[in-house]
Amino acid sequence: MGLRTFFGTLGARAPQVETVLDRVVGRPGERLTATVTVQGGGAAVRVEGLAMELVTRVEGLEEGGTELAWRQPGVVSAFSLPTFTLSPGETVVREVDCVLPWEMPLTHVGGRRLRGARAALRTTMKIDAAIDRGDFDEIAVHALxxxxxxxxxxxxxxxxxxxxxxxxxxxxxxxxxxxxxxxxxxxxxxxxxxxxxxxxxxxxxxxxxxxxxxxxxxxxxxxxxxxxxxxxxxxxxxxxxxxxxxxx
Structure with missing residues (x-):
């Protein structure tokens, strides 16, 4: 499962970030490991924030109707990597541990998906005040x-x-x-x-x-x-x- 995002505000040779989970299935209390790879673009930039967020689908308003929102999910927990400078063409790789909280909303019970339930790991990167929310790496949270x-x-x-x-x-x-x-x-x-x-x-x-x-x-x-x-x-x-x- 990969997450690849580009900062359009920085041009075609913008840095890119990819997040890969060691597995996409877990239970509350378990630890997942993510490998985060940031690839430098055509110019040196200061990565002011590189955050990982566990998110869940939360009941709310979306696109004018009442439904379980997924475009703007709720953040269950978040953790970030230290600020760093990314040189042109440089590759920076970080291993990140992600612990599913004990109260993490479930997506599966008895091995079957719960209707309406979704969870994901989301990467957010901030460069020069431009914030890219990226995409989701969906995960399956099975019941204890x-x-x-x-x-x-x-x-x-x-x-x-x-x-x-x-x-x-x-x-x-x-x-x-x-x-x-x-x-x-x-x-x-x-x-x-x-x-x-x-x-x-x-x-x-x-x-x-x-x-x-x-x-x-x-x-x-x-x-x-x-x-x-x-x-x-x-x-x-x-x-x-x-x-x-x-x-x-």
């Missing part, structure tokens, strides 16, 4: 085993997974949320449940290294240790929880 256990349990109970939406703002209830975004994964109730005023259950995970918080609609957060969760344990908890709050 504990997250997969809950979503598989819901599927086994007859729920159908729907859209995954990343929204601005914090969850209520005093969770230890660190990102300015939260991801809501829709699960459509089977007909046998009392669905009250909505046929969807919104699932929100806030993961950490050893545990996660789970919010189901207006209920939660509930905290679980990763080590205590498999599909069987998640199913048992969900059956009791759903029967208590959405009685058949």
């Amino acid at each position: 085993p504990a997250q997969d256990a809950f979503l598989q349990a819901l599927t086994d109970l007859g729920f159908r997974l729907g859209d995954a939406e990343v929204k601005h703002g914090r969850l209520r209830g005093g969770t230890a949320q660190t990102l300015p975004y939260r991801q809501e994964i829709e699960a459509h109730f089977p007909a046998s449940y009392n669905r009250r005023h909505d046929d969807r259950l919104e699932i929100v995970f806030l993961a950490r290294a050893d545990s996660l918080d789970l919010t189901t609609g207006i209920y939660g957060p509930y905290t679980f240790d990763h080590a205590d969760l498999d599909v069987e344990a998640a199913t048992a908890w969900l059956v009791a929880h759903l029967h208590a709050n959405w009685r058949r």
Whole structure:
């Protein structure tokens, strides 16, 4: 997966930058490695900023309509390389480690893509006050085993997974949320449940290294240790929880 951008404001012999990831699949908490290659153009320039940004598709306004925006994604985390001078024709190569935050919005659960979910690594380069946003290197962020256990349990109970939406703002209830975004994964109730005023259950995970918080609609957060969760344990908890709050 390559990212190649040119600064049109600097002419045809402008510097170019290419970012290549060692892999494009990962889970929250895992580390990806990117090789960033900057090729000098026809004149010496001062690279004032070379930044890598993990971005996600965030619900918002795009092109006059309400949809999940991708042209202006939300920045989950960012890191930059030191300023340097690039001589004509010079090649500068840097290795960059990119850690996926524990709360990184997911794009895949159970090995399948979540509808509406996208994530990418974006390179931004600044030269002489000209900023080039570049293109995206899309990545697949797969669920942690504990997250997969809950979503598989819901599927086994007859729920159908729907859209995954990343929204601005914090969850209520005093969770230890660190990102300015939260991801809501829709699960459509089977007909046998009392669905009250909505046929969807919104699932929100806030993961950490050893545990996660789970919010189901207006209920939660509930905290679980990763080590205590498999599909069987998640199913048992969900059956009791759903029967208590959405009685058949």
